[in-house]
Amino acid sequence: MKIELVTTLKRQATKILAELHESKEPVLITEHGQPSAYLVDVDDYELMQNRIRILEGIARGETAVFENRTYSQSEAKEKMSKWLK
Template identity: 80%
Template sequence: MKVELVTTLKRQATKILADLHASKEPVLITEHGQPSAYLVDVDDYELMKKRMAILEGIARGEKAISEDRTFSHEQAQEKMAKWLK
């Protein structure tokens, strides 16, 4: 992963963004030697958001199973039938 100082980002933003778009490699921005932010390509960011939403849905489903908040196939069909009327 590429690492850049925030001052370098300020001075060379166009070049850093061009490199980012070409390589698709995230850029870690540091301030005072400490990680501050990541620059990521827009398409990669959108993909990460979609993946996170899927993982959150899986986690909710696993929690529902562990709390015994599930429906049988027949119960689910009945509920869906009411919604589709």
């Protein structure tokens, strides 16, 4: 992963962004020697957000199974029938 100072980002934003789009490698931005932010490509960010949504759905499903909040296939069909028409 590439690491850049915030002052370098201020001075060379266009160059850093061009390198980011070419390499697709996130850039860690530091301030006063401490991590401050990550700079990531837009497509990569959107892909990560989609993956997070999928994982959150899986986690909700696992919680429902653990708490015994599940339906049989026939019960699910009956409950969803109003949306499947």
